[in-house]
Amino acid sequence: MSKLLITGCTGFLGGCVLSYALKKYNIKDILILSRTAGDYQALTRVQDNLARFGLSPEITGQLTDSNIIEGDLAQPELFLNNPCLNEVTHVINCAAVASFGKNPMIWKVNVEGTFAFAKRMSEVPSLQRFVHVGTAMSCLPEPGHNIKESLITTDDSEHIVDYTRAKAAIERKMHEELPGLPLVIARPSIIVGHSELGCKPSSSIFWVFKMALTLGKFMCNLQDKIDVVPVDFCAEALLTLTESENVKNGVYHVSAGPEYSVNFAEIDEAMAQAGGTKPVADSYSMVDMGYFMGIRKSFPTLFGECNERIILRAINLYGQFSRLNVTFDNTQLLHLGVSAPRKFTSYIDKCVDSTRGQSVTEMMACDFK
Numbered sequence: 001m002s003k004l005l006i007t008g009c010t011g012f013l014g015g016c017v018l019s020y021a022l023k024k025y026n027i028k029d030i031l032i033l034s035r036t037a038g039d040y041q042a043l044t045r046v047q048d049n050l051a052r053f054g055l056s057p058e059i060t061g062q063l064t065d066s067n068i069i070e071g072d073l074a075q076p077e078l079f080l081n082n083p084c085l086n087e088v089t090h091v092i093n094c095a096a097v098a099s100f101g102k103n104p105m106i107w108k109v110n111v112e113g114t115f116a117f118a119k120r121m122s123e124v125p126s127l128q129r130f131v132h133v134g135t136a137m138s139c140l141p142e143p144g145h146n147i148k149e150s151l152i153t154t155d156d157s158e159h160i161v162d163y164t165r166a167k168a169a170i171e172r173k174m175h176e177e178l179p180g181l182p183l184v185i186a187r188p189s190i191i192v193g194h195s196e197l198g199c200k201p202s203s204s205i206f207w208v209f210k211m212a213l214t215l216g217k218f219m220c221n222l223q224d225k226i227d228v229v230p231v232d233f234c235a236e237a238l239l240t241l242t243e244s245e246n247v248k249n250g251v252y253h254v255s256a257g258p259e260y261s262v263n264f265a266e267i268d269e270a271m272a273q274a275g276g277t278k279p280v281a282d283s284y285s286m287v288d289m290g291y292f293m294g295i296r297k298s299f300p301t302l303f304g305e306c307n308e309r310i311i312l313r314a315i316n317l318y319g320q321f322s323r324l325n326v327t328f329d330n331t332q333l334l335h336l337g338v339s340a341p342r343k344f345t346s347y348i349d350k351c352v353d354s355t356r357g358q359s360v361t362e363m364m365a366c367d368f369k
Helices: 012-024 042-051 083-087 105-122 162-177 206-215 231-243 264-275 289-294 296-303 308-322 331-335 344-354 360-367
Strands: 004-007 030-034 068-070 090-093 129-133 183-188 251-254
Touching (some): 004 012, 012 030, 012 231, 105 162, 129 162, 183 231, 206 308, 206 360, 231 251, 231 331, 251 331, 289 296, 296 308, 308 360
Parallel strands (some): 004 090, 030 068, 129 183, 183 251
């Protein structure tokens, strides 16, 4: 690896990727795209995020301003002329507005800014690989199936949220308009927690399971499967996709697949055991959205101080995803030598322990920015 550029390093996945890269590569060979936010300097933002993954100040302190390309995909014109980009041989693009809310920056960053960045990198003679992080949900999977990788051809209007719509659009745009870009698409399934740290780095998505079990009712069948992977598995997979000479195909699922996915009944049992409570299986019932509309006034009692409208939106969005009952085939990835992912239920106790005392409303803030 001559010169690796990682974006999104102040986020959940990008931070984990960087934490692994720092252990694996010479620190002088790593560049990081990051922005300054007010008085919060880019380098400090990166170092503070790395601390959430358990990296010591001795390790994070080795990073200097020379590792930073200051920039923001919301304003790519401010950094695309940086001469350091001409030295880059490999890119892992984790940067995105990862929100299921109605964030006006989703299209600007995830499509427009990302394309401008990819176009600039396609013009760098030394570039050998550009790994772009998408999402498995961008392909609009057919319910009840094990989904294999393919290029996206679906209609944008069919997407449930702007985030997956934008992720599908940028994949198509790069494929169609940048034929010279050495592009590899990595599509993680549902990233929840860290297999050793639980939800210390981020509570993203985990709160959905806690919310559903608190309600005792949701929009899925307890026997439905869900494809969940820990962030550290994703980070290791992305580094493999970046450096492996055996990467041939353009699209890879970073997923649990049918063998390592779990169903909601198993999640219920594991969370109850970790929390010292009883599973809700015996009293659970599958309901539609109308039920939750009818009990919205009880949300503050169940979840603490909250915005009823946002809770309802979350139930509707994640409820639709939960009842898909899909897995994403990971055969191609495992053939590259990536270790099999740990099942969600094998580290769910760490997620429970690391979120004790946090309300659902507090945990969900990271997904509704």
